[in-house]
Amino acid sequence: MDVDIFTVFSFIGTIAFALSGAVVAMEEKYDALGIFVLGMVTAFGGGVVRNVLIGVPVTTLWSQNTLLTVAMISIAILFVVPLRWIETWRKTEVYFDAIGLSAFAIQGAMYAVEMNHPVSAVVVAAMLTGIGGGIIRDILAGRKPIVLQHEVYALWAILAGLFIALGWANTTIELLILFTSVVMFRMLSVYYNWSAPKRSL
Template sequence: MTWEVLSIIGTIAFAISGAIIAMEEEYDLLGVYILGIVTAFGGGAVRNLLIGLPVSALWQQGELFLVALISMTVVYLFPRQMLPPWKRWGNFFDALGLSAFAIQGALHAVKMGHPLSAVIVAAVLTGSGGGIIRDVLAGRKPLVLHAEIYAAWAILAGLAIGLRWANSPMELYILFIAVAALRILSYTYGWKLPRRAVGEKVGGR
């Protein structure tokens, strides 16, 4: 039941973030729904393809699709009422979604007997793949790859599960809290990974 609640929280957070970005880009109603659905479920779909799960398994999550649709509809109909609380709490719920989805993705890969590399990829794609697809479709640089420490926390979740540091339900809950807390701390204090610019672009442009 706890994981189901966390999945609902993550689905709501990701669907709303996709819908808000679509509205910022002035997409029409269909575009809002498509971008929200892609954000909430796109990472899981790509993960399934890579680790050998049937993509059709996504369609068994009818309740989560309904939750996503309701969330996006509320945001679309009442943007002025929804945006202030989202700006205040959106990153918090997004952190919960990242942690829950990354752990679930890693567990899927472990259950299928995949190596550590596949477990990490499954965690990253499930936790942050939807956001990457969202930003690409919106014509933006994927924020999770350059602006904030985001995917790195999904990698941490994948490592912990792939190396069997977290096996029991209690250990998984502790891992969930740790990953969510690190994500919250990283955006609160503006932590960033090292980056290096090449300088002059090719051709001097």
């Protein structure tokens, strides 16, 4: 499996989710520390949960110095840019969220495959890496996690994990096609307001 593409997905997901968490913190009027904390938690929370479940020591997070630095720099840049730039970015926020979901779902699945886990574990790893950070972000921001109520959000992460677990996406080209497909379907689900069946009391 191509190590370079694994690294690319890690960087893409980290930047996209760090910015997503930072923007949510700004929307909730958090201070500078809160913005950095929420951005970092969003970027790395899903990976930490995944590591716990597939048997990777949580402390491996601290060996990811480059990704931690990239996340911090991304949040710092967002914090100092003019507000009108952030407003423009918010209009495309769902697109970056889709990029983060796709990149992290694929990265999580590849991680589990590298450890020779079964199909079920690969799918769970993909889902938790893709949606875990967003769930933690929303909870810390005092919001109901979007992924659990409105959109078929987790479905795309599950399908990405399944494709990788079954060996249908192994090469760099296949992984890039899968990445693009997940982003596209995530955007379509937002545009057409697709949602899973629900039952309320």
